[in-house]
Amino acid sequence: MAYLEGVDSVSLQDAVVLEPEESRGVMGVASEAVLDELWRGAEAESVGLSRAEFVGALVRVGEKCGYGLGAGVVAGTAEKERFWRGLQGADLALAQACALGREVAWERFVARFKGPLRRAAVAMTRxxxxxxDLADSLYSELYGLKERDGVRASPLASYSGRGSLxxxxxxxxxxxHVDRHRKTGREEPLEDHEPTSESPDVGHPVYEAALEMAVKLVLGxxxxEERFLLSAYxxxxxxxxxxxxxxxxHEATISRRVKRLTGDVTKRLLKELQARGLSKRAAEEALGTDPRDISVNLRNVLQSSGSGTFSEKTGLR
Incomplete structure (x- = not known):
């Protein structure tokens, strides 16, 4: 359950691309299998992204985000692995490959996103x-028609993989949309354009409320023991x-339980969101929202319930 994050300003020049021999030593020999697993799981090669380039993207994102730890905390191997496993690997690989101008990646990007982006833009502008026009303009910007110091510049290089692409x-x-409106100098509100029959965007307050309620109901x-596992991990x-x-x-048993539990929770959330009026596609996209962007305290939900916490029942602290 990784949720939508805000847009940052990292450019392609900031991306870390490691040479093969460098990528092999990023986390130590013991974690090479993990790096290979993440690279293959993201199907990075299918979009023209090498293992070294994918590992470089993981390093860049991890260092930029402090591996999800507090300021000044040094991440160890386990913390890095956990952070990387929480990323949207396939989306990260696709975005990085597009930013690097790989044609096969752009073909996949267009097939997946050009239509949805246009529909979202129409709904947004009414x-x-x-x-x-807005969608086409963004598409051109993402393609990296502009160059900085002779280097292709695409905003996709700043995508971190912490939420859905x-x-x-x-x-x-x-x-x-907001930037364009400000540049025009028009005084009318953004929503005063010709209305359309498009349904609200996933970011609409109605959808956000549905997501928050679904999270509370499903996790609560x-x-x-299930809440303890999610909270602890x-x-x-x-x-x-x-x-x-x-x-x-054994830790292998815990691994299987966590995997099975997260899959079950995802299915329950999708079912709950659809019961609240979201289409299957909208529900899936809603699950790409960053937990920091919803007003639900996940720790309180997982550790507060009428049935008590697992630690209370077992004496664990």
Whole structure:
């Protein structure tokens, strides 16, 4: 459950691209299997991105975000692996490959996003003409028609993978809409354009409310041990080995439980969102929202329930 993050200003020049021998030493020999797993899982090669380039993107994002740890905290191997596993690997690979100008990546990008972006722009501007113009303008910008110091410049290089690429694109589109409106100097509100029959965007308050309620209901309805596992692994940053030690089971068992549980939670969230009026596609995109962008305290939800916390029942602290 990674959720939508805001747009930053990192350019392609800031991207880290490691040589093969450098990428092999990023995390130590013990984690080479993890790097290979992440690279293959992201299907980076299918969009023209080499292993070294993909690992370079992981390093850049991790260092920029401090691997999700507090300021001044040095990330170890386990923390890096956990952070990287939480990224949208396939979306990150696609965005980086597009930023580097790989044609096969752009073909996939167009097939996936050009239509949805145009529909989102029309809904945003409430005008077919203005919306199509806005979407086409963003598409050209993303393609990197501009150059900085002779280097292709695409905003896609700044995508971090911490939320869905579609969510990032919607946020970028909304920012360009506001920027364009300000440049025109018009005094009418943004929403005063010709209305259309498009449904609200996923970022609409109605959808945000549906997501927040779904999260509360699904997570709050989990059993004590399930809530403990999610809280310990995703919020407290405990390793599988540590959790296994607390529950007196092998770490492989914990790994299977966490994987099965997250898959089950995702299915329940999708079902709950669709029950609240979202289409399947909108529900899937809503799950790409960054948890920092919703007003739900996940720790409170997971650790507060009528059935009590798992630690209360077992005496764990």
């Amino acid at each position: 005008s077919s003409g203005l919306g199509e 579609m969510g990032w694109l919607r946020t970028t589109l909304a920012q360009r 309805g989990l059993g004590a 995703f919020l407290d940053g405990r390793t599988l080995l540590e959790i296994g030690g607390l529950l007196r089971v």
